[in-house]
Amino acid sequence: MQLTDRINRIQISPTAAVIAAADKLKSEGVDIADFGPGEPDFPTPDHIKQAAIKAINENKTKYTPTPGVMSLREAICAWHKRELKSSYEPKECVTNVGGKHSIFNVISVLVQAGDEVIIPAPYWVSYPDIVKYTGATPVFVQTHAEDGFAVRAADVEKAITPKTKLLILDSPSNPTGGVTPPEECEKLLAICKKHNVWLMGDECYSHFTYGENKPFSVASLPNSKNHVIIIGSMSKTFAMTGWRLGYTLAPAEIVTATIKLQSQSTSNPTSIAQYAALAAMTGPMDSVPQMLAEYAKRRRRIVDGLNRIPGITCGDPGGAFYAFPNVSSRLGAGLNALAKDSAQLATMLLEKAHVALVPGEAFGAPGYLRLSYATSIERIDEGLRRLERFFSRVEAAA
Numbered sequence: 374m375q376l377t378d379r380i381n382r383i384q385i386s387p388t389a390a391v392i393a394a395a396d397k398l399k400s401e402g403v404d405i406a407d408f409g410p411g412e413p414d415f416p417t418p419d420h421i422k423q424a425a426i427k428a429i430n431e432n433k434t435k436y437t438p439t440p441g442v443m444s445l446r447e448a449i450c451a452w453h454k455r456e457l458k459s460s461y462e463p464k465e466c467v468t469n470v471g472g473k474h475s476i477f478n479v480i481s482v483l484v485q486a487g488d489e490v491i492i493p494a495p496y497w498v499s500y501p502d503i504v505k506y507t508g509a510t511p512v513f514v515q516t517h518a519e520d521g522f523a524v525r526a527a528d529v530e531k532a533i534t535p536k537t538k539l540l541i542l543d544s545p546s547n548p549t550g551g552v553t554p555p556e557e558c559e560k561l562l563a564i565c566k567k568h569n570v571w572l573m574g575d576e577c578y579s580h581f582t583y584g585e586n587k588p589f590s591v592a593s594l595p596n597s598k599n600h601v602i603i604i605g606s607m608s609k610t611f612a613m614t615g616w617r618l619g620y621t622l623a624p625a626e627i628v629t630a631t632i633k634l635q636s637q638s639t640s641n642p643t644s645i646a647q648y649a650a651l652a653a654m655t656g657p658m659d660s661v662p663q664m665l666a667e668y669a670k671r672r673r674r675i676v677d678g679l680n681r682i683p684g685i686t687c688g689d690p691g692g693a694f695y696a697f698p699n700v701s702s703r704l705g706a707g708l709n710a711l712a713k714d715s716a717q718l719a720t721m722l723l724e725k726a727h728v729a730l731v732p733g734e735a736f737g738a739p740g741y742l743r744l745s746y747a748t749s750i751e752r753i754d755e756g757l758r759r760l761e762r763f764f765s766r767v768e769a770a771a
């Protein structure tokens with residue numbers, strides 16, 4: 374069959390592939406210690422669920438305006454102002470079918486063949502494919518474990534060419550948990566201004582930060598508005614992955630263009646999800662620090678546990694809910710090697726140790742593994758035991 378060049382340029386999300394392989398084993402009755410999904414294991418807070426039920430009972434089940442109901446756009450601007458110190462108006466806000474859809478829309482209206490988009494690596498799996506789908510070229514800028522995977526502005530500047538249209542800043546980052554500090558964000562903004570490049574801040578994990586790191590938006594920087602696009606999502610902050618509700622904050626011209634695209638594709642996000650999101654934006658936020666406190670405990674447990682396993686080194690992630698250990702000392706062709714690369718190691722871990730995780734290759738980081746700790750302490754302990762056994766048994770066999 375002859376499919377289009379644009380669909381042939383992209384691949385199915387590798388994280389979805391890991392989840393599918395783990396689910397297949399689970400359906401066969403295998404007990405999997407599952408560090409695969411980047412999805413909160415907490416339920417959606419009750420007041421949000423009740424708002425959706427109320428919307429159904431009140432028959433708020435019809436089309437809404439394409440960008441979402443005005444009360445939600447207003448509430449998102451007010452929430453973002455309060456939580457992250459920005460100053461957007463509803464005409465600069467559009468709601469989308471999840472943050473991924475927001476990113477897809479923005480990239481679709483801003484870049485095309487011949488353009489370059491700078492993506493710090495390790496990167497979230499969907500950025501390069503969305504860029505490639507538009508015909509533009511992803512350009513990767515390496516971040517480093519020794520900086521906690523923060524983006525270095527000087528490295529970004531070196532990668533800028535006359536073709537660069539957009540820089541994606543994912544902080545806290547999936548997969549590394551890396552947080553780029555506000556001072557470095559300021560430098561990134563200055564570089565973007567100087568070279569006329571858009572700065573897209575993906576804030577899906579904004580409220581999950583540890584230690585010194587605090588929620589921060591590049592939209593809070595002075596004189597940033599005409600250079601910055603913000604992507605937000607209900608998915609992680611409010612444990613609402615399945616509701617599919619994200620948003621874009623950007624200059625009105627960009628927002629209007631994405632509304633045009635959305636009017637010819639999905640139309641509005643689901644009406645009842647919009648009312649649920651309205652409750653999230655206007656209601657109590659106590660569930661967020663509660664989830665964060667639990668993630669913080671799990672982070673300590675998993676990072677310490679990983680570092681106890683010979684051949685694994687793992688830094689403290691500054692945010693999000695992923696551990697991103699380096700396992701390169703146990704890869705290759707040497708006597709001590711467990712597998713030729715981290716992709717093969719991840720497959721072996723799933724099949725032999727029944728531990729599901731995502732290999733670094735998926736994120737442009739061979740030699741690493743991503744473990745989501747959005748799972749209980751008990752399952753973390755069980756997974757660590759299996760990893761420890763696997764790493765020592767094979768070492769003994771080698």
Ligand SMILES: Cc1ncc(COP(=O)(O)O)c(C=O)c1O
Pocket residue numbers: 411470471472473474497543546547575577605606607608614618619
């Ligand atoms: C960095 C990052 N951005 C955006 C998203 C999109 O999330 P959603 O489409 O559920 O809002 C994800 C989801 O995993 C993510 O990790």
